[in-house]
Amino acid sequence: MSKEALTSYPKEKINILFLENISEKAVQLFKQNGYTNVKKLAGALSEDDLIEAIKDVHLIGIRSKTQITPRVLEAANKLQAIGCFCIGVNQVNLKAATKHGVTVFNAPYSNTRSVAELIVGLSIVLIRRIIDKNKSAHEGIWNKDAKGSFELRGKTLGLIGYGNIGSQVSVLAESLGMKVIFFDTETKLPLGNANSVASMEELVANADIVSLHVPETKQTKNLINEAVLAQFKKGAILINYARGEVVDIDALAKALQSGALSGAAIDVFPWEPEKNGDAFTTPLQGLKNVILTPHIGGSTEEAQENIGEDVSSKLLYFLEKGITSGSHTVPAINLPPVDGAHRILHIHDNVPGVLSAINTELSKHEINIVGQYLKTNEEIGYVVLDVDKKLSKQAAELLKNIKHTIKVRILY
Numbered sequence: 001m002s003k004e005a006l007t008s009y010p011k012e013k014i015n016i017l018f019l020e021n022i023s024e025k026a027v028q029l030f031k032q033n034g035y036t037n038v039k040k041l042a043g044a045l046s047e048d049d050l051i052e053a054i055k056d057v058h059l060i061g062i063r064s065k066t067q068i069t070p071r072v073l074e075a076a077n078k079l080q081a082i083g084c085f086c087i088g089v090n091q092v093n094l095k096a097a098t099k100h101g102v103t104v105f106n107a108p109y110s111n112t113r114s115v116a117e118l119i120v121g122l123s124i125v126l127i128r129r130i131i132d133k134n135k136s137a138h139e140g141i142w143n144k145d146a147k148g149s150f151e152l153r154g155k156t157l158g159l160i161g162y163g164n165i166g167s168q169v170s171v172l173a174e175s176l177g178m179k180v181i182f183f184d185t186e187t188k189l190p191l192g193n194a195n196s197v198a199s200m201e202e203l204v205a206n207a208d209i210v211s212l213h214v215p216e217t218k219q220t221k222n223l224i225n226e227a228v229l230a231q232f233k234k235g236a237i238l239i240n241y242a243r244g245e246v247v248d249i250d251a252l253a254k255a256l257q258s259g260a261l262s263g264a265a266i267d268v269f270p271w272e273p274e275k276n277g278d279a280f281t282t283p284l285q286g287l288k289n290v291i292l293t294p295h296i297g298g299s300t301e302e303a304q305e306n307i308g309e310d311v312s313s314k315l316l317y318f319l320e321k322g323i324t325s326g327s328h329t330v331p332a333i334n335l336p337p338v339d340g341a342h343r344i345l346h347i348h349d350n351v352p353g354v355l356s357a358i359n360t361e362l363s364k365h366e367i368n369i370v371g372q373y374l375k376t377n378e379e380i381g382y383v384v385l386d387v388d389k390k391l392s393k394q395a396a397e398l399l400k401n402i403k404h405t406i407k408v409r410i411l412y
Contacts, residue, residue, distance in 0.1 A: 029308070080103065235259075
């Protein structure tokens with residue numbers, strides 16, 4: 001099959017919108033594959049502006065600021081897929097996206113190394129109290145003093161969450177001579193000599209440095225609160241490069257001011273500005289031995305290129321092959337290529353009888369099914385049909401009229 005014939009819909013008519021200054025790598029990949037109508041904007045859009053912009057858009061790429069709400073999805077009359085060019089997908093209303101049959105992809109592993117390296121670097125800066133020394137030097141004050149400065153070697157790093165990033169931080173920290181303990185709600189195989197502990201309370205009571213690596217959920221909101229902070233080892237350090245709602249910032253400020261904690265590094269906040277240059281305030285500003293960064297944990301050029309390539313590849317595989325591996329909404333199917341047939345994608349409500357109705361209707365019109373693939377989740381089903389080339393348009397029209405159909409697309 002020629003590259004030009006990969007999709008039945010002309011590539012120049014497929015509208016792609018990238019927001020939040022997504023890596024140029026993503027734009028290049030689509031243009032290299034023949035998609036010329038790619039629009040890239042530097043910032044996020046408000047809900048009302050996004051509702052206007054998303055009309056007639058087939059693919060949209062976003063990062064963490066853009067909110068894909070039910071209202072936005074209702075207005076997205078042609079939207080096939082959303083690419084979240086970041087680790088999480090909590091900025092997308094997944095329930096609404098599933099209802100509309102919109103596939104949602106992200107890049108859960110692409111910036112792992114960038115975050116892990118930074119966590120180790122922050123640990124060194126904080127435990128050596130470099131911030132205070134740096135401030136004094138900039139103010140013209142010579143402050144050569146070893147008091148309160150320590151080596152990482154021999155100290156205990158406590159990881160709350162032992163997923164992709166947490167486990168890599170574990171390996172890097174251990175190579176520096178640290179002891180690593182971790183707590184996770186799921187059973188995880190430890191890497192190296194890391195040890196799992198039975199509770200978060202046990203972890204914070206024994207760790208010199210605590211680093212958070214958990215998602216933002218109802219269960220993790222204010223996970224680190226006043227009561228938990230009171231259980232931290234005296235003089236410990238807290239690092240949060242996970243999610244903003246996980247730490248009670250006011251309680252943390254009090255713990256730092258009282259000396260219960262000796263330092264902190266915070267990259268994510270309960271409230272964050274919409275765009276660069278906007279005013280930003282937090283109770284942590286001005287406190288000693290505290291590093292504040294503007295949500296840049298995974299923001300390296302290497303990570304952004306990796307994310308751009310990863311998410312773009314997933315979007316292209318879906319657009320041109322119907323593959324949904326890595327999807328958070330439409331059931332994940334990894335499909336083989338097909339020759340001598342046309343491929344049709346059918347997304348429907350997951351209710352009994354839909355597959356039977358599809359097969360009955362096509363059989364009634366003597367349309368031969370060369371290949372058929374089905375995957376369902378609690379909400380929807382995804383059927384991929386390879387049918388006779390001469391009858392594919394007829395088959396697609398028949399499938400559109402099947403009860404409980406959400407979306408039908410002739411792929412090629």
